[in-house]
Amino acid sequence: MDHVIRAEGLRKAFGATQALDGVDLAVRQGTVLGVLGPNGAGKTTAVRVLATLLKPDAGRAEVCGYDVLNDPARVRAMIGLTGQYASLDEELTGTENLVMIGRLLDLSRSAARGRAAELLDRFRLTDAGGRAVKTYSGGMRRRLDLAASLVNRPAVIYLDEPTTGLDPRARNEVWETVRDLVADGATVLLTTQYLEEADALADRIAVFDHGRVVAEGTPSELKSRIGLQTLAVRTAELHRTAQLAAIIAELTGERPDVHEGTGLVTAPAYDPAVLPALVRRLDEAQIVAAELALRMPSLDEVFLTLTGQSTTTTAKELERTPA
Amino acid sequence: MTTLAIPPRRISPRRTLRHGLTLAWRKVAQLKHSPEKLLDTTLTPLVFLLLFLYVFGGALAGDTHSYLQKLLPGLVAQMTFIGTMGLGIALNEDIHKGVFDRFRSLPIARSAPLIGSVLGETVKFCVMMTMLVGFGMILGFRFDSDPLSIVAALALAYVFYLAVCWIFVLVGMLAPSPDSVQGIGFIFVMPLTFGSSVLMPNIGTMPGWLQAWVKVNPVTHLAESLRALMIGGPMGNHVWYTLAWAAGIVLVTFPLALRLYARRT
Numbered sequence: 001m002d003h004v005i006r007a008e009g010l011r012k013a014f015g016a017t018q019a020l021d022g023v024d025l026a027v028r029q030g031t032v033l034g035v036l037g038p039n040g041a042g043k044t045t046a047v048r049v050l051a052t053l054l055k056p057d058a059g060r061a062e063v064c065g066y067d068v069l070n071d072p073a074r075v076r077a078m079i080g081l082t083g084q085y086a087s088l089d090e091e092l093t094g095t096e097n098l099v100m101i102g103r104l105l106d107l108s109r110s111a112a113r114g115r116a117a118e119l120l121d122r123f124r125l126t127d128a129g130g131r132a133v134k135t136y137s138g139g140m141r142r143r144l145d146l147a148a149s150l151v152n153r154p155a156v157i158y159l160d161e162p163t164t165g166l167d168p169r170a171r172n173e174v175w176e177t178v179r180d181l182v183a184d185g186a187t188v189l190l191t192t193q194y195l196e197e198a199d200a201l202a203d204r205i206a207v208f209d210h211g212r213v214v215a216e217g218t219p220s221e222l223k224s225r226i227g228l229q230t231l232a233v234r235t236a237e238l239h240r241t242a243q244l245a246a247i248i249a250e251l252t253g254e255r256p257d258v259h260e261g262t263g264l265v266t267a268p269a270y271d272p273a274v275l276p277a278l279v280r281r282l283d284e285a286q287i288v289a290a291e292l293a294l295r296m297p298s299l300d301e302v303f304l305t306l307t308g309q310s311t312t313t314t315a316k317e318l319e320r321t322p323a
Numbered sequence: 324m325t326t327l328a329i330p331p332r333r334i335s336p337r338r339t340l341r342h343g344l345t346l347a348w349r350k351v352a353q354l355k356h357s358p359e360k361l362l363d364t365t366l367t368p369l370v371f372l373l374l375f376l377y378v379f380g381g382a383l384a385g386d387t388h389s390y391l392q393k394l395l396p397g398l399v400a401q402m403t404f405i406g407t408m409g410l411g412i413a414l415n416e417d418i419h420k421g422v423f424d425r426f427r428s429l430p431i432a433r434s435a436p437l438i439g440s441v442l443g444e445t446v447k448f449c450v451m452m453t454m455l456v457g458f459g460m461i462l463g464f465r466f467d468s469d470p471l472s473i474v475a476a477l478a479l480a481y482v483f484y485l486a487v488c489w490i491f492v493l494v495g496m497l498a499p500s501p502d503s504v505q506g507i508g509f510i511f512v513m514p515l516t517f518g519s520s521v522l523m524p525n526i527g528t529m530p531g532w533l534q535a536w537v538k539v540n541p542v543t544h545l546a547e548s549l550r551a552l553m554i555g556g557p558m559g560n561h562v563w564y565t566l567a568w569a570a571g572i573v574l575v576t577f578p579l580a581l582r583l584y585a586r587r588t
Contacts, residue, residue, distance in 0.1 A: 051428050077330035077430040087421035091353040103345040104431050106338065132356055148425065 004029045004156055004187040005050060009059035012045055012211075019045040020056065021211035027187055027204075032178065034202025035191040036303070041208040043191035044084065047160045050189065051081045063156055080149030080157045084164060087145065090134040094125050094144050097133060098151060105152045119147040123177075139170035146177060157181060159190045163197060175201060195303060209307040223296045231256075231269040233278070234291040238263045247281050269294060330430060339432035346426075346439020350413075351446055360409075364447045367405055368455035371398055375522055376462065383523065388463050395459040396476070396549035397521035400542050402451050403484040404512045407491045410444050411504040414495030423584075433585045434577075441488040448484050452477060467554040476552035479565060483545050486569035489576040496583045519543040524550070541568035 005027040012020040019042045027033040035043050048054040050061055052072040060067065066074040088097050095116050102112025120129045123143040128136060133144065142162065149157065159178065163171040178188055178201050192198050198205045199219050207215040207222070215222055231252065235244050241263045248256045248267050251274055256267035269275075275294050282289055297305075334342075354360055375394055376387055384390035417423050417436075426436045456464070466473055491508065498504040518533065519542040520526055526537050537543050544564040551558040 053424060053427050071332060073332055073334060073430050074330045076428055079428065081425070081428040083421055083424060087423075087425040089349060089353070089422055090420075091356055092349065093356075096349075096352055100345060100349055101425075101429070103348075104342050104426075104429050104435075106341075 002028060005033070005061075005063055005189060007046070007050065007059065007061040010046065010049055010056045010061060011058040012042075012049065012054065012056050018211050020049070020059075022059070023208075023211065023213055025050075025061075025189075025206060025213070027189060029187050030182060030185050031203040032182055032188040032190055032201050034198030034205040035189065035208055036193070036195065036198045036205055037191075037208030038193060038307070042211040043208050044160055045211075046208070047081070047158045047189065047191060051079055051158055052076055077152070078155050080152065080154035082142075082145050082149045082157075082159050082162055084161045088133050088141065088148060091132060093130050093132055094120060094136070095129040097144065097148060101148050101151045107151075115151055119150060123147045139166055139173070142166060142170065142174065146174070150181075154186065156187045156189070159188060161191055161193065163192070163194065171197075207303065207306050215302075215306045220296070222302050225302075229269050229272070230266055230295040230297065231274060231278070232264060232266045232291065232293045232295055233282075233289055234262060234264045236288050236290040240287055241265065243285065244282075244287055247285065247287075248278070251277055251281065264291065334430070334432040334435075339435050339438070342431045342435035343438030343442055346436055347442035347445070349439065350443025354446055361447070361450055364406060364409070364450050365454055368398065368402060368451050369458055371401070371405075372455060372458055372462070379522065391459065391462060391464050392467075392554050393524050393550065394522070395455070395464045396553045397519075397524070397546045398455055398459075399452065399476075399480050399549050399553075400483075400519075400546035401516045401521045402455060403480060403487050403545065404516045404542065406447050406451050407444065407484065407487045408505060408508045408512065409447070410440055410488055411491035411495035411498065411508060412501045414440050414492060415498050415501045415504050418496065419501070434581055437492055437577075437580055437584060440492060441485055444484070444488050445481075448481055452480070468552060472552045476549050479548055479552070479562065480545065483541070483565060483569050486572040489573050489580065492580045493576045493583070496580060515540060515542050519546060521546050541565060541572075544568065 003026045005025060007023060007025040010020045010023040010025075011018070021042075023042065023046055025033065025035075025046070035046065037043050045054065049056050050063060050068060052068050052075050055069065060069070062068070063075045064078045066078065068075050089100070092100070095113075098116035098119055099109075099112045102115050103109070105112075107115060116129075117126070120126045123146065125140060125144060125147070128140060133141065136144065146159075146162065159174075162178075163174050166174065175197070178190065182188055188201075190198075190201060202219065204216065204218055205222055206213045215225065217225065231248065233244060233248065235241060241258060245256050245258050245265050248265055252267045252269055254267045256265045258265050272294070279292070282292075372395070375398070376391055380387035380390035380394075384393065417440075423436060491504075494507050495504055498507055514536075518536055519540045520537055521542060523529075524547075526534055529537065541564070544561045545568075547559065548561040548565050550556055551561065
């Protein structure tokens, strides 16, 4: 059993909206699949189907070899789920939430308490363990929610936008946790709107748009599939920036962007041979390059190319959607 | 990561009950943290008792003491409906806040969270009965039967109370918002609890159509059973009708609630 998560042709419609329009996914054991896409791309729907919370209209899916439709109880025994919003009992304390889940997972009273203490310690919530969850900050809730999904040491973990709305420090903590989980052998499916997050954590990325996987591969495969590289050059002598830009324009046949403040000149480059050519020309013109690079495209650029939707649009949509 | 043994495909009834009790404990823990949630449960029996006793007592029975003897068992019956509405509201909140998503993703029986919410209402039942009977006795109510009958009376009220809880499980699952649970609840709580013999044991002065309704109303059967068990008097078939109603309510609402809960949409 190489692929721990396997989905074929998943379809799901909500009224007129086709949330999933034939999704195939395969995740190898011990790896992270980053599901990347804007709001409404179908990411959460896919997670809910794989977590047995939602029945697909068509298609099939297996988790650890168990069919999500025919064998939901077994699938549930293998998975941990952390949703977009923290699904905790706000009235109870952190400890009580974890003990309750431990008891529901058939741990003895003392084992459930032990596991709760262990997880609170791991997520640095020991001091807050006796407080009601409604007094927790957003980051603390997210950590407790993550802890709650790990009580049964699941083989497969779904993280549905685990860092949305978190400050950078809390986000880094979640990232560290994900890396720890994978180091322990867990398989993670992570949805995100942040390209940086998928790039940082995922072994493979599936880009979702309008309920379909529009691209799939490792982060570097995706970048190279786009084929577009960026030439970025800056000279230490700022007054020669215009001359530099002219050389680049001549070499690439494109109009370069010049950043006013830093003097960084960037232009798309289609031919890798542009770099040695540029070095020769700079040498001839006796321009000293302070920075000289042929950059892989950022995931933002990948996304824009693949879905025709810029991430700025996504950010705006995010603002309109209440958390 | 430990290798997991093959988990069972089905969850046994014993495990389901244990999970249900764990989730009932959750309700108890909630009350422990915010005891103010029991305020209405505590005060409603007192307000009902005082109001009905002193507003109707003199006119209906000549004096308040003889009315109190009839009224108290009736109010016990009425409380089975008044106290259960909170369950529907809490359940609806659970669904909308995502707590139920967590339960749904755990390898527990579909019925466990529902059984848990119903059993968790036991605390409220105990508080209401203590307040009602305790305060009633301060005002002069006296049991006029043997201890076994008193226990049977409270047990019957509890069984019926649990059955009514299932109605509110259904309402809580169907209602679009926690606020609307209350509105929907009142639509049938009012005619069921007031259109009965709870306040007025002698139904002979009511118009024929209302008498017909009162006679089939399960709350009437429960009230009359409780009167017979608590203060003596003819029992008739009221206990059997009450139990049949309780069974009927659960047989209809439980499978429906389960289907709604298991629905994966």
